[in-house]
Amino acid sequence: MDWVLFAIFLASCFAAGSTGALFEPGEWYRRLSKPSWTPPNWVFPVAWTTLYLCIAGAAARVAPLEGSHYAMAFFALQIALNTLWTPVFFGLKRMGAGMVVLVALWIAVAATMGTFWTLDWIAGMLFLPYLLWVTIAGALNYSVWRLNPEPQPN
Amino acid sequence: MDWVLFAIFLASCFAAGSTGALFEPGEWYRRLSKPSWTPPNWVFPVAWTTLYLCIAGAAARVAPLEGSHYAMAFFALQIALNTLWTPVFFGLKRMGAGMVVLVALWIAVAATMGTFWTLDWIAGMLFLPYLLWVTIAGALNYSVWRLNPEPQPN
Numbered sequence: 001m002d003w004v005l006f007a008i009f010l011a012s013c014f015a016a017g018s019t020g021a022l023f024e025p026g027e028w029y030r031r032l033s034k035p036s037w038t039p040p041n042w043v044f045p046v047a048w049t050t051l052y053l054c055i056a057g058a059a060a061r062v063a064p065l066e067g068s069h070y071a072m073a074f075f076a077l078q079i080a081l082n083t084l085w086t087p088v089f090f091g092l093k094r095m096g097a098g099m100v101v102l103v104a105l106w107i108a109v110a111a112t113m114g115t116f117w118t119l120d121w122i123a124g125m126l127f128l129p130y131l132l133w134v135t136i137a138g139a140l141n142y143s144v145w146r147l148n149p150e151p152q153p154n
Numbered sequence: 155m156d157w158v159l160f161a162i163f164l165a166s167c168f169a170a171g172s173t174g175a176l177f178e179p180g181e182w183y184r185r186l187s188k189p190s191w192t193p194p195n196w197v198f199p200v201a202w203t204t205l206y207l208c209i210a211g212a213a214a215r216v217a218p219l220e221g222s223h224y225a226m227a228f229f230a231l232q233i234a235l236n237t238l239w240t241p242v243f244f245g246l247k248r249m250g251a252g253m254v255v256l257v258a259l260w261i262a263v264a265a266t267m268g269t270f271w272t273l274d275w276i277a278g279m280l281f282l283p284y285l286l287w288v289t290i291a292g293a294l295n296y297s298v299w300r301l302n303p304e305p306q307p308n
Contacts, residue, residue: 008227015234015258022242022251059230063223072217072226073162079234080169087241088176097176104169 006060012079013052019086020045028093033147038140051130058126062116071115078108095145102138109134160214166233167206173240174199182247187301192294205284212280216270225269232262249299256292263288 025041039047059075062068081104089098109131117124179195193201213229216222235258243252263285271278 002223005223005227008224008231012227012231012234015231015238015255019238019241022246022248059227063226066220068223068226069156069159069217070162072222072230073159073166073213076213076226076230076233077162077166077169079230080166080237083234083237084169084173087173087245091241091245092176094176101169 001057001060002064003060005063006056009059009063009075010052010056013056016079016083017048017052019083020048023086023090025090029090032144035140035143035147039136047133051133054126055130058116058120058123061123061126062119065119068115068119071112071119074108074112074115078105078112081105081108089141095141095148099138099141099145102134102141106131106134106138155211156214156218159217160210163213163217163229164206164210167210170233170237171202171206173237174202177240177244179244183244186298189294189297189301193290201287205287208280209284212270212274212277215277215280216273219273222269222273225266225273228262228266228269232259232266235259235262243295249295249302253292253295253299256288256295260285260288260292 055075059072062071081101085098085101085105088094088101109127113124113127113131116127209229213226216225235255239252239255239259242248242255263281267278267281267285270281
């Protein structure tokens, strides 16, 4: 493992993850009707920290491999979409637009996992929890969006 | 040029650029004191569209080259930071935090340009306008931040 390379990928995850601290759920999210299976708030930063370590490790394994160009393009796409979701959902409070971003993110993560897997199965495995979590996040975004009337954008 | 690869990188730029439509400058930005050299509003989407086409093209040239792993890691970092800036500045209206993101973005863009240049000088050249624009954006963020008392975060 090239740790400098890992650190750069982890920095890209940190940029994405910083949105969780900058755009806090706050009163608006607390008051929303949520499905019974909504994870408690403390689960989210723990899950994301774990996932970011996994995907940065996966990227550091795959990047130096020959033929990793599509894998790297999909990685860039998913990290940009990941950075986008929190400001749209918690910043703008636009649950429908958040759903669009999440569907795009899910596709990008699946494509990243698929291309990683063909190059290095361990890297592919390291993306699996991320895809599962984005699936849960998508189900949660959808449920919350359906359970609550969409507020006007700020 | 692999056009599918180009399209994936351009999609990552589109995710970053969509923040410009989602988090509009609006009344708050209009009322801020701005330096005399502030570009008119219409320049920003034109500049960003051009820059995104250039950097997606550069990435599609560099990604398939041997030894492009650092270049790809820096590309992922800069596109995540690029996605982050607009929501922080125009969404949260946090000019100081926006400055921190812009400084990090500048460093990431410079590192991306440097690593691209060693692999393919044309790709490096395609990043130069982006670095210049981020420098201008940084100077503008700094000036606006200094000229206006920081409002409370939302």
